[in-house]
Amino acid sequence: MMEPSEAPDGASVELLDRRLLFVTGKGGVGKTAMAAALALLGARQGRRVLVCEVDAKGNLADFLEVPPNTFQAQEVSLPGRASRANGRLHVMAMDTEESLKEYLALQLKLPLIARVGPLARSFDFVATAAPGVKEILTVGKLCWEIRRDHYDLVVVDASATGHIVSQLTAPEAINSLVQVGMVKNQTSWMVEMLSDPAVTGAVIVAVPEEMPVTETIELAGRIGTETSVDLATVIVNKVLPELFGRGEEEIFERLRAEPTRDALSAAVGGDASELLEGARLAVTLRRTRTAHLARLRQELPSGVPLLYVPYLFIRAHGVRATTSVAESLAAELGL
């Protein structure tokens, strides 16, 4: 099933040793599934892991089979046994308004409702008006969890390709807009954290199709030029299996040709033409995707490791699917 890949180099081996991973990608590529799988894998390897859903679609809860996700982190009981005893997995959904309340309560030590009331009520407007407020409340909360050492690893099911750059650059943007005050200091350490490749990494999820590959290449470029975040890895999801090996394609072509096809139908006791047509479709899809994959490999900045996850025919979501993806990733990472 697996795409032949080079032995994982240094960068990908240490993927899970980073503290903060932003998982992004074009819509529909399996970004949430990969975030869930990376988190699960991290926990199985003995880490205290938090996985956070930013876009609040509620899909992350499905992949881990937990009740609807809230701002308050809930612990996920790990399927199977964690390979080391202290491995733990928590899951939360980002809620920027809750994040603001938590921030104000922590930082200003104000009685919450009395003082924050008017601010919270107008929150939507503030967030719309001032640049990057929602982004900073998201990134800020996650950075803070690491700074306080609440978790070894925070995996973010981050914004899709269109918005991830503004999310990653929000601390810098705010840092340059605000000249003094608490926010100035706080965004300073956030910037430091985000630009340290030992701490923070971006993970782009792609599928071997034209638009996702194009967007991945573009995003990899933008992450390099517009942000200070290190592109840790690109995960290629939904890789189709190669049906036929060397020399077998000719056999397949012979089977499809008239006299053999009829002989095959007779031997199998049913019309074989639809089976052959189905196989031809599978071969074509695989071939088209291989071409896109080749372009991805060629145009990504050199040194960015690629991890391959096979297409799951059987299950599309749920813990079993997540576990299966985590196992593929573990194999790719040499774990």
Added chain:
Amino acid sequence: MAARRLPRDRDEDAGAARSLEQLLAAKEIVITCGSGGVGKTTTAAAAAAMAATHLGGKVLVLTVDPAKRLANALGLEAFGNRETRVPPDLFTAAGATARGQLWAAMLDTRESWDSLVRTHAPDVRTREAILANPLYQNIAGKFVQSHDYIAMERLYEIHASGRYDLIVVDTPPTRNAIDFLEAPERMADFFSSRLLRWLITPYKSRLINVASKPFYSVADRILGTQFLQDIAEFFILFQSMYDGFVERAHAVERTLSDQRTTFIVVSTLESAPVREAEFFIDALAQKHLHLGAVVVNRVLPSYFVDRQAAATAQRLERDASRIAAELGDEVGPAAHVERVLHEIGASFLNYRVVASREAAQRAEMAHVPDVVATVPFFETDIYDLAGLLRLGNAFWR
């Protein structure tokens, strides 16, 4: 939840469109929506190309996706904020005779905001001050929500100009599918908000009232005074455009719910896009907006769900060795033939699982709109107008 249109209602609604052709013939604005990666932009372009070919008139496809491939497919080097005509000879080259004209434009958020400011600013000084304000530049260029609003605003502007018979709009990828439907309302709310008054008042009158004082002390400590002043300056400037903006936002809102406007929900049959499509369909119903059609892309061939074919595939997988022997040497070395046969059977059964799952998804969706169009899995990417028309032909009638 507002009432869904169930199949039995259809007979009573004799005027309802039965195909995309009829739908597009009856409407002036078609808005495609759905989750990312389902072929929304391509569907919008294909629908516009089909309308220009078969219905005639001037048709515009307005996209937010700067995909170079789409530009190339439309015979354009690139297209920007300005509306550009697709060369007529491209239709000839694709083997079609266009009765009308096809135009394309991309939505450049920044440029559209600037032109909006130019329209509504009371004087040159205010206009220049707004355009130069760093906060404005942030909002216009980077804000996710600002894309939603500006897309609807631009649509309104083009529609009101009367330049086109039909406008097909590809919606921006939103965090939440209904964000852009609410964008005009939010924009109007925003400009009428109490917060805006709070932000502006002290800098106008130097009087901070009792209600807003705690807000200021908190905001001051967190953000610093300078930043607040920047924000206030921006809003004082922006408020001069208040009336124009609010009026405009309401007009945009009315356009969305106008009878001449319809929505096409695009999806594949994977579970996440289907869920988003259903969510969107409900949101449209709640807002009393017209759902014209659902287009289901990339549907696997139906033979994968055929029971007899599946039984044959199982036998092929199980008896590969015997069948290889029966076929004899001329096909190839027996061991290889056996493996190939086994793979054909196994692959068929794999795809069958996916096709069955998708058929179930389809059945759950089926009772939703007047028109549900199914588009087969195309084996190659669409890279020219002929490809768009081929796709269009799959959902047209």
